[in-house]
Amino acid sequence: MSDATGVLSANLAPEQAMTPEARVAGAMKGFAQEVGALSAFRLDSCIHCGICADACHFYIATEDPQYTPIWKVEPFKQAYKREASPFAPLYRLLGLKREVTADQLAQWQHLLFDSCNMCGRCSLICPMGIDVSALIEQARHAMFDAGLAPKELYQKAACQQATGQPEASAEPYRKQLLAIGTRSGVAIPLDKPDAEIMLCVPRTDIEQYPSAVAALARVMQHLGSSCTFRSDGLVAENYGYYAGGKSWQRDISLRLIEQAIACKAKTLLVPECGHAYTALRWEAADLYGKPLPFKVRHVTEFLADELQAGRLRLTQAASGKTTFHDPCQLVRKGGVNDAPRTLMKAMGIELNELKNHGGFSFCCGGGGGVLDIERAAPLRYRTMENKLREIDDTGAGTFLTSCSDCRRTFDDARTHFNWNKTPQSLLELVASNLSGAEKRT
Numbered sequence: 001m002s003d004a005t006g007v008l009s010a011n012l013a014p015e016q017a018m019t020p021e022a023r024v025a026g027a028m029k030g031f032a033q034e035v036g037a038l039s040a041f042r043l044d045s046c047i048h049c050g051i052c053a054d055a056c057h058f059y060i061a062t063e064d065p066q067y068t069p070i071w072k073v074e075p076f077k078q079a080y081k082r083e084a085s086p087f088a089p090l091y092r093l094l095g096l097k098r099e100v101t102a103d104q105l106a107q108w109q110h111l112l113f114d115s116c117n118m119c120g121r122c123s124l125i126c127p128m129g130i131d132v133s134a135l136i137e138q139a140r141h142a143m144f145d146a147g148l149a150p151k152e153l154y155q156k157a158a159c160q161q162a163t164g165q166p167e168a169s170a171e172p173y174r175k176q177l178l179a180i181g182t183r184s185g186v187a188i189p190l191d192k193p194d195a196e197i198m199l200c201v202p203r204t205d206i207e208q209y210p211s212a213v214a215a216l217a218r219v220m221q222h223l224g225s226s227c228t229f230r231s232d233g234l235v236a237e238n239y240g241y242y243a244g245g246k247s248w249q250r251d252i253s254l255r256l257i258e259q260a261i262a263c264k265a266k267t268l269l270v271p272e273c274g275h276a277y278t279a280l281r282w283e284a285a286d287l288y289g290k291p292l293p294f295k296v297r298h299v300t301e302f303l304a305d306e307l308q309a310g311r312l313r314l315t316q317a318a319s320g321k322t323t324f325h326d327p328c329q330l331v332r333k334g335g336v337n338d339a340p341r342t343l344m345k346a347m348g349i350e351l352n353e354l355k356n357h358g359g360f361s362f363c364c365g366g367g368g369g370v371l372d373i374e375r376a377a378p379l380r381y382r383t384m385e386n387k388l389r390e391i392d393d394t395g396a397g398t399f400l401t402s403c404s405d406c407r408r409t410f411d412d413a414r415t416h417f418n419w420n421k422t423p424q425s426l427l428e429l430v431a432s433n434l435s436g437a438e439k440r441t
């Protein structure tokens with residue numbers, strides 16, 4: 001049975017109402033725009049070996065074949081084979097691939113959004129070298145064009161595109177940022193006309209981890225860096241990216257790009273936020289249409305460079321046996337593997353690596369916007385159990401990460417499972433161990 005919008009039980013906002021025909025047309029148009037030679041090659045190369053399933057924590061946790069990564073793009077593979085592949089006439093003649101329907105697309109909302117973190121682990125393992133995660137990202141674009149992005153992501157993306165903040169009700173982040181500086185006794189550089197480095201901040205830190213915001217300001221002050229936040233380009237996250245809304249993703253990235261250009265920054269420093277790093281480092285130039293006139297660096301990369309240049313000096317941290325969660329977007333998509341370990345080593349930390357660490361690390365479970373999708377929570381918790389077990393198995397008392405959304409996901413698990421670990425920020429630990437600075441706990 002279909003609902004008033006012509007789809008089965010999709011999680012939609014009222015603004016996403018559309019006829020079934022318009023949904024299919026939107027999805028097909030969106031997907032056709034995405035499928036270039038590389039994607040066609042990827043779709044044609046799959047040998048159906050199923051190995052990607054063994055990389056995906058949603059499949060591992062459930063053993064449900066619907067969570068096989070390549071199956072998540074099936075409606076689009078079906079459309080490609082039927083309409084555009086070299087054997088398309090044969091597929092149509094023999095009825096081997098059916099036409100995609102609005103109900104089918106709506107059912108795939110769960111597979112493309114609720115049960116994919118866009119973590120890229122499947123892409124790493126495919127013997128044919130298919131970047132499955134990139135196909136899923138393209139399929140999300142088509143789902144957005146079909147009005148089928150989950151309502152939580154759609155609404156936050158719409159709000160961020162229009163106002164710069166993902167929540168209309170939140171107190172202006174500019175005000176909150178300055179208040180954090182006052183409470184923490186640290187100067188917040190804001191709206192300087194010229195700066196070498198432009199800073200931005202995860203909304204997660206503004207709302208949930210103000211100590212991480214203060215840590216960033218404190219470290220930059222300690223280094224004597226020429227830097228500034230900009231009121232009109234503050235938020236690091238990109239909900240357009242999560243929702244699959246490519247033009248919104250571009251608009252949201254443009255806010256930061258234009259502000260970095262306005263203050264003549266040579267570096268845009270991405271704070272502890274993994275998906276912000278992917279959106280800015282790897283996708284922003286493409287959406288901007290030309291190379292960015294500044295570097296994009298994650299804060300851990302920046303600090304590791306400062307350490308190696310001798311400008312950052314750290315004291316020994318009393319953190320005891322420690323383990324570290326590598327955020328997927330940093331380590332797998334960005335190759336930021338050594339920087340956090342260099343910083344931990346400089347603080348004398350005894351690092352007990354997770355069984356799957358570095359490039360093979362499992363996602364926290366909340367990435368790709370999954371943490372914000374309410375109905376995805378039961379499956380997310382099920383998926384996380386393996387990760388929490390890995391962390392427990394290290395025997396470490398201190399658990400660090402360098403992405404505030406990973407931190408929020410683990411914090412949420414702490415409450416849900418009554419788990420005894422508190423995820424901590426690597427940046428905050430660095431800020432507490434600045435050589436020559438007053439020791440902070």
Ligand code: SF4
Nearest residue numbers: 046047049050052126
């Ligand atoms: S591992 Fe690669 S080739 Fe095998 S099913 Fe998955 S996408 Fe297809």
Ligand code: SF4
Nearest residue numbers: 056116117119120122
């Ligand atoms: S990107 Fe990650 S979560 Fe998504 S299908 Fe691949 S392994 Fe699974």
